[in-house]
Amino acid sequence: MATERDLDRRPDPDALLALAGREGRGKLKVFLGAAPGVGKTYAMLQGARRLMAGGLDVVIGLVETHGRSETASLLEGQEVLPRRLVEYRGRTIEEFDLDAALARKPALIVVDELAHTNAPESRHPKRWQDVEELLDARIDVWTALNIQHLESLADVVSRVTGVAVRETVPDSVLKNAQDVILVDITPEELIQRLHEGKVYLPQTARRAVQNFFTPGNLTALRELALRRTADRVDDQMVVILRQNAIEGPWETSDYLLVCIGPDDRAEILVRTAGRMATKLNASWVVVHVERPGHEQTDPARLKRIDDALQLAERLGAQSQRLSASDIVGEVLRFARRDNVNQIIVGRSRAGWLRRRLGHSFSDEMVRRASDIAVQVITTPERETPRAALRWTAPKPKGLVPGLIAAFVAVALAVGVGEALSLFIKLSNLSMVFLLAVLGCAVSFGLWSAVAASILSFLAYNFFFIPPIYTFTVASPQELLSLLVFVMVAVFTGTLAGRVHDQAEAVRQRAQHSESLYEFSRKLAGAAKLDDVLWAAAAHLQKVVGGAVAFLIPEEGDLQLRIAWPPDVELNDGEMSAARWAFSKSEIAGWRTDTLPNLAKQFRPLLTPRGAVGVFAFEPMARGGAPTPEFERALTSFLEQTALAVDRSLLIGEAVRAAALEDNEKLRTTLLSSLSHDLRTPLATISGSISTLRQLRDRLSPQKAEELLASAEEETERLTRFIANLLDMSRIESGALKARRDYLDAADCIRNAVERGRKAFGADSIETSLAPDLPSIRGDAQLLEQVLFNLLDNAHKYGGGSKAVVHARREGDQVAITVTDDGPGIKPADLTRVFEKFYRGGKSDGRKAGTGLGLSICKGLIEAMGGTIEAQSPAARRRGTRIVLRFPVAEMRERLPA
Helix, strand or coil: CCCHHHHHCCCCHHHHHHHHHHHCCCCEEEEEECCCCCCHHHHHHHHHHHHHHCCCCEEEEECCCCCCHHHHHCCCCCCECCCEEEEECCEEEEECCHHHHHHHCCCEEEECCCCCECCCCCCCCEHHHHHHHHHHCCCEEEEEEEHHHEHHHHHHHHHHHCCCCCCCECHHHHHCCCEEEEECCCHHHHHHHHHCCCCCCHHHHHHHHHHCCCHHHHHHHHHHHHHHHHHHHHHHHHHHHHHCCCCCCCCCCCEEEEECCCCCCHHHHHHHHHHHHHHHCCEEEEEEEECCCCCCCCHHHHHHHHHHHHHHHHCCCEEEEEECCCHHHHHHHHHHHCCCCEEEEECCCCCHHHHHHCCCHHHHHHHHCCCCEEEEECCCCCCCCHHHHHCCCCCHHHHHHHHHHHHHHHHHHHHHHHHHHHHCCCCCCHHHHHHHHHHHHHHHCHHHHHHHHHHHHHHHHHHHCCCCCCCCCCCHHHHHHHHHHHHHHHHHHHHHHHHHHHHHHHHHHHHHHHHHHHHHHHHHCCCCHHHHHHHHHHHHHHHHCCCEEEEEEECCEEEEEEEECCCCCCCHHHHHHHHHHHHHCCCEECCCCCCCCCCCEEEEEEECCEEEEEEEECCCCCCCCCCHHHHHHHHHHHHHHHHHHHHHHHHHHHHHHHHHHHHHHHHHHHHHHHHHHCHHHHHHHHHHHHHHHHHCCCCCHHHHHHHHHHHHHHHHHHHHHHHHHHHHHHHHHCCCCCCCEEEEHHHHHHHHHHHHHHHHCCCCEEEEECCCCCEEEECHHHHHHHHHHHHHHHHHHCCCCCEEEEEEEECCEEEEEEECCCCCCCHHHCCHHHCCCCCCCCHHHCCCCCCCHHHHHHHHHHHCCCEEEEECCCECCECCEEEEEEEECCHHHCCCC
């Protein structure tokens, strides 16, 4: 039994799972340098040449030599893929051909300049995404990268060097690489190479030395590269120790939480936290909290929040959106629930008074987070209009009606006040104007209430405070009343306006919930796949405001199944994006990292079983980012749609599985029947013929006659078996067309009985036919065949007793019965005896037969308009009776019209 010490020394499960996940991908090796010109590409090509000389299949996917003859010479003798030519703004751009590399599929491919931005209309915007697809195809990749292109270090490099870094690579790419080779030379050597023209052309080199390639910049970049490489070596060592269960004091891992807002410092906070998480080897999460009723509507602010959250995910963090009135309290609850031990916030830009009172967000977080460390990050100040930081202007659509309502409400208040002054001597009419303010706040929100407060202040002063019809105030008492009135009006209007805004937010959420419920109800009532997709398309088209389409995998590829409007078509690029979304379970197309220039966005329909389809939509407004409300609504609807589609597919699969199971049973039964009922008569026939051929001179005439009779009997039996198979085939295919002639049932019965006596013996059948048996309609030949099959069945299962045939009239029907005296049929099997290949009795004591006789009888009788049923026991608790019933053909039916 394993001891506790042995259990503690087991390999870390997460480390083993990470190792197993890498086994299904290609291996990535990154040649990391502090700056251009340190020799990354040269070292990479040297290593590739050594592997190629050792027999490895190496291909050069793309290498930029930048005119360096030493680097170009290493390409000689190596296989280089042709570049893809792209026309862009009147010039031709050479790009890496990803499809050619996937088709070639070498063991190792060299792809230079990992941070490169691809030309428009490429499948991926960035080259590192091309490399990810190569790795997914199990192709090993060697690539080169400069330290300034790492996403988390881009802002640091910009501050140190003064040069903005536009092309970045997520830190996760470097983290997931199997090997990182640091290529390094001293700043002096690099500057010397620049002067010698080994990095850039002379004119370009002079500008580079003056701007970027200064000793201070190169030293800083070199330090960043060395530190990042050292951190990676530490990470690799930890992984090896965990995979091999090597003992060591493992400390509890850090977990960082970053709070971001809609201002321009969000990305800086995220990058800073990313660097801290990398140094601490910690997990981290980025959180944005909104107050109910105060959701962001400014497109610029929404875009900043979305960009910051997407950046966090690229850097390896989780992202979370929360909603709460108490933002600090909600962040602390989330942190304590998820075992966060460090919170990172930016220094609040609160006013002087709020900072002195300790009411800024950062101060409040430090004050209330007694058990969690809080780090306040200072960020560079940027010139930003104050209005953009303080408030968000209301939408023009709601502002204009609110202002008009405020003007009308105040005018009515003035009219009411003048009317009341004619009849009643009132000392203070401010309540009338206060009602106008409250009415505007409740009906049109905060900004209408503020406008009504200002207008009420002016109107009350002008019309009702002496001296009237002027904006001056004669009495200090009146001035104080006026000031108190305006303060009360503003406060009450603000509170009522917030209540209105919160009620509007609640109404929108309730409307969304009701819409989701109605949508779920419609999907629940749709069983077929097309019904589900049509219901979803009709609803989602209203949500997105543009064209929608659903693609479902059929015959090994995605096919456009449903679209609204119906004339929606997808071009080759859009189909590529749809296939990518389906295979990778990731969003592609518009505003994504995969084919972002497309007009449509493609979202996979995800279920626990994986992707079951793709939803494509073209948004009505393509200028701004989707709002959080839109994202939540669309995600909810697509989750419901995915579950409904999966349910429909499962129903179809269950039906197909049941049909396959029935077919398998039928096939097994058919093979069993054929193996017995074909082999037995054929063996008898073959044996009789062989005996006659080999011993014909020694056989007596009597013995030879017996062999011929036996062969003839088995031949007739085989003929009946083949005829039964053909009849069943005709019945199931609908090729059997029974005649509906007037016939005498008694004649058909006599003919069938005569045939049965010849086959089973003269004393094997008894008959009892009513003398007044009326005529019926049917096919005489088919009816005789049915009766003979029933007599054959009675002979096999009757226990050697006589079969009895009765025919009589029962009301407006003619009943024909065939009865045997065998052991009978169990009540549960009375309906099963008419199934194909069903035979009663045990498998080891079965009578000869195919199990098709009664099934064929049922098909023929129903084709003639009659019915058939089995009854057991027939008499004295034994026997089986098969009853045929046909409608009586009256005489008037036989007269000509």
